Amino acid sequence: MKILILAAPFEFYKGGSELQNTVICNYLEKKGFDVHFLFHYKKDIKSDNFHTYRYLFRKKYNRYLFTDFFQIYRLISKINPDIIYKRGINYITGIGTLYCKINRIPFIAHIASERDVNVFSKRILRNYAQYVKVYFDELINRYVISNSNFIVAQAEYQSNLMKKNYKREANLIIPNMHFYPTEFIKRNNGEIKILWIANFKKLKQPEKFIELAKELKDGNAKFIMIGRTSPNKWSQDLINEIKNINNLSYIGEQSIEEVNKLLAGGHIFVNTSLYEGFPNTFIQAWMRKVPVVSLNIDPDDVLKTNRIGYHSKSFDKMVEDVNTLIENSALREDIGNKAQEYAFKNHSMQNIEKLIQLIENDTK
Structure with a gap:
């Protein structure tokens, strides 16, 4: 059976959805x-691991003018899939x-x-062009949600x-999944790594983490930004600002193996995004016994209900929550142990079997 995934594998674009797509592909x-x-x-591509095809938008905004519709449709026809899977609308x-x-x-x-x-709220829109874009996006959401065989x-x-x-419920709830950690988990409590x-995107709010490092500059914590x-x-203004903060460093984009290694030696993970789905980084941190402090996001209240981190909801409370964990090693260890137990139970590779069953049952 031929399955088409409408997205990039992780080797070409290191994002959360791409990571899940690659995990799913390997398993399938x-x-x-x-x-x-x-x-x-933008470039010609060839993967040693997957069958890959690319399309190229000829202008920045022509995705809203349908000028690339036939290019993409023809490529899908060429692949001739039995089923199509897409993460994100x-x-x-x-x-x-x-x-x-x-x-x-x-x-x-x-x-x-x-x-x-x-x-989308019209009140937050800055101009007419943005209104047209948002209106178009919402029309797509409605079409996809109404016409997908499964959500x-x-x-x-x-x-x-x-x-x-949109008056429709999901057919299945499948939490994101990850492989169990292979790194040796060892932490030096002399310097707390956060x-x-x-x-670096505006919805991720990296500036909030920079402000957090400034607020807690007098302790024994080292703040590290990766991405x-x-x-x-x-x-670039943010990068220049980081260079002038002694307890903060930016180490660039890293491989997933290096990110997991850093988490295995870290003490606290902080998320400052305005919104997300279910962050992969939460799961990666939990599996390595790292408590999560989240400014805005707590999907299904898992942080609060399972006591595996903090949902701060405000910047001042985030500073307080992070400082509490810095100063209390026993609390960090207790939350970390609970977090790993929760992640192993709810976010293992076993979750993908639900997707396999959905595909197999529909194509019999």
């Missing part, structure tokens, strides 16, 4: 499925959904972020939001 191929990737990339998801509807094959939409199931959510709250905003792992930056002025 071991089960005998023929897996292909189709994604936007966007312009390409809409094309995939339409292709499946016309050709009467299953389409599986997997919610990747709260944005996929929310509606998979990462957490219950996503299914509840989709029911509220990690922030994300690409890809952009050449834009906003990112």
Whole structure:
């Protein structure tokens, strides 16, 4: 059976959805499925691990003018899949959904972020062009949610939001999954390492972590930022600011193996994003006994309910929560042990079997 994943594998773009796509692909191929990737990339590509195809937007905003519709549709036809899977809802998801509807094959939409199931407030829009873009995105959301054969959510709250905003519930809840850690977990409590792992985007709010490091500059904590930056002025200004803060360092984008190694030696993980789906970094941290402090995100209240970290909700409370963990090694260890137990139980590779069953049952 040929499965098309409308996204990049992790080797080409190091994001949370891409990591999950690659994990799923590896598992599907071991089960005998023929897996292909189709994604936007500026250069010619060849992967040693996967069947990959690329499309190229010819202009920055032409995805909203349908000028690349036929390019993408023809590529999907060339691949001729038996089923299409897409994580996250966007312009390409809409094309995939339409292709499946016309050709009467299953389409599986997997919610990747709260944005996929929310509606947009006109009050936050700055200009007419932004209004048109947001209106277009919401039309795509409605089309995909209405016409997908199956919708998979990462957490219950996503299914509840989709029911509220789009009158449809998820067919399945499948939490993100990760391999069990292979690193030796050992920490030096002489210097507390506090990690922030994300690409520098405004929705990730890296400036909040920078402010956190400034607030806690007098302790014995070392703050470390990991992730890809952009050449834009906003990112470069942040990098320059980091250089002048003694207890803060930026070490760039790292491989997943290096990120997991850093977590295995770290003490606290901090998330400052405005919104996400279910962050992979939460799971990576928990599996390595690292408590999570999250400014805005607590999917299905897992941090609060399972006592595996803090959902701070405000910057001042985040400073307080991080400082509490810095000063209390016994508390860090207790939360870390609970976090690993929770992650092993709820986010193992066993979760992918639910997706396999969905695919196999629909194509029999």
